[in-house]
Amino acid sequence: MPRRSWKESGRAFVAPVGRGIAAAGISADAVTITGLLFAAGCGMFLAVGEGRIAAVFLVASALCDLLDGAVARARGGGTSFGAALDSTVDRYGEALILGGVLIDATVRGAEAGLLWLWIAALSGSFLTSYVRARAEGLGLRCDVGLMERPHRLVLLGILCLLGPPAVPVLLGVLAVGSHITFVQRLLLIRREGRSGRPAGG
Amino acid sequence: MPRRSWKESGRAFVAPVGRGIAAAGISADAVTITGLLFAAGCGMFLAVGEGRIAAVFLVASALCDLLDGAVARARGGGTSFGAALDSTVDRYGEALILGGVLIDATVRGAEAGLLWLWIAALSGSFLTSYVRARAEGLGLRCDVGLMERPHRLVLLGILCLLGPPAVPVLLGVLAVGSHITFVQRLLLIRREGRSGRPAGG
Numbered sequence: 001m002p003r004r005s006w007k008e009s010g011r012a013f014v015a016p017v018g019r020g021i022a023a024a025g026i027s028a029d030a031v032t033i034t035g036l037l038f039a040a041g042c043g044m045f046l047a048v049g050e051g052r053i054a055a056v057f058l059v060a061s062a063l064c065d066l067l068d069g070a071v072a073r074a075r076g077g078g079t080s081f082g083a084a085l086d087s088t089v090d091r092y093g094e095a096l097i098l099g100g101v102l103i104d105a106t107v108r109g110a111e112a113g114l115l116w117l118w119i120a121a122l123s124g125s126f127l128t129s130y131v132r133a134r135a136e137g138l139g140l141r142c143d144v145g146l147m148e149r150p151h152r153l154v155l156l157g158i159l160c161l162l163g164p165p166a167v168p169v170l171l172g173v174l175a176v177g178s179h180i181t182f183v184q185r186l187l188l189i190r191r192e193g194r195s196g197r198p199a200g201g
Numbered sequence: 202m203p204r205r206s207w208k209e210s211g212r213a214f215v216a217p218v219g220r221g222i223a224a225a226g227i228s229a230d231a232v233t234i235t236g237l238l239f240a241a242g243c244g245m246f247l248a249v250g251e252g253r254i255a256a257v258f259l260v261a262s263a264l265c266d267l268l269d270g271a272v273a274r275a276r277g278g279g280t281s282f283g284a285a286l287d288s289t290v291d292r293y294g295e296a297l298i299l300g301g302v303l304i305d306a307t308v309r310g311a312e313a314g315l316l317w318l319w320i321a322a323l324s325g326s327f328l329t330s331y332v333r334a335r336a337e338g339l340g341l342r343c344d345v346g347l348m349e350r351p352h353r354l355v356l357l358g359i360l361c362l363l364g365p366p367a368v369p370v371l372l373g374v375l376a377v378g379s380h381i382t383f384v385q386r387l388l389l390i391r392r393e394g395r396s397g398r399p400a401g402g
């Protein structure tokens with residue numbers, strides 16, 4: 001599993017920075033919220049067609065997402081609240097970044113087809129994470145999938161840099177890839193699940 | 202808790218219909234998927250400005266959502282897959298219905314402000330359910346909240362019937378109500394959670 005070892009080396013790399021931030025008295029949750037503000041900035045700059053500045057904000061947001069876990073570990077482990085805040089902020093950030101893409105596309109007179117593609121990309125991104133959270137609530141592990149968050153972030157970064165001409169292709173890749181992941185995870189639940197149908201909503 | 206008893210009486214009311222569908226050999230998952238198709242129809246008709254037909258599709262979709270659980274219970278209880286499918290289809294349906302609102306608003310020349318409001322309404326609806334699923338994954342119950350799915354469905358029904366002039370107000374109510382619910386649930390996790398920071402994504 002190369003992804004595992006990549007994740008492990010990433011953690012080792014940011015651990016000293018995490019310890020430094022923790023030593024300065026800054027909490028993991030504060031780093032998480034800062035990441036959300038950078039994601040909001042990324043969306044705002046995308047909305048006004050400033051893709052390069054948006055890319056800088058996207059990188060800053062991804063760094064915060066990497067660092068909040070390191071700070072939590074340096075402070076002796078995170079909380080359930082920190083874990084829930086971290087995940088929801090990730091989803092929120094993706095909505096804001098894709099929101100910027102939507103606004104820019106609309107200002108440029110996007111057709112209904114592109115808007116439905118945008119809805120498919122956002123829903124797919126969201127459902128990939130939602131179905132995993134539901135699986136964990138049902139007592140199943142669910143970390144398989146073609147397109148996880150790091151891949152989505154790279155796609156969004158390329159989208160920032162290439163700008164409007166690349167938007168249909170990149171939204172298409174995001175929509176198809178995230179839906180494949182979503183279906184992969186649903187099928188995993190079908191294979192592994194046995195009984196119990198708790199309510200959602 | 203009036204909501205509980207309302208839910209219980211709703212279940213008792215649809216139980217005979219659920220038994221009839223189950224006796225006809227139709228699975229709960231087939232009913233769930235049928236509900237998604239109706240939600241897609243609702244979104245499509247909203248997209249072309251046919252709110253009244255959309256409202257009929259919305260009611261049909263909500264009925265399927267009520268009935269899939271009844272069919273599962275009539276067949277001796279649901280599966281984890283059925284539970285995950287039911288929840289993800291609910292989220293998907295809301296995205297498709299709000300997608301129709303977005304397309305119609307864009308065709309009518311919506312300003313960026315209304316589009317950001319739409320993004321807030323969709324993100325809030327998603328996050329209300331996502332934070333609950335994450336809480337359950339962390340071993341916490343999380344069924345509190347000002348605006349749960351039945352309230353969102355009623356708002357979407359009103360939106361179908363009143364049409365474009367009512368869209369800004371109803372999106373605003375949906376955005377504010379769902380964000381309050383999302384924050385209520387996050388705060389509940391903060392009060393109840395103790396330790397552990399599993400990864401999301």
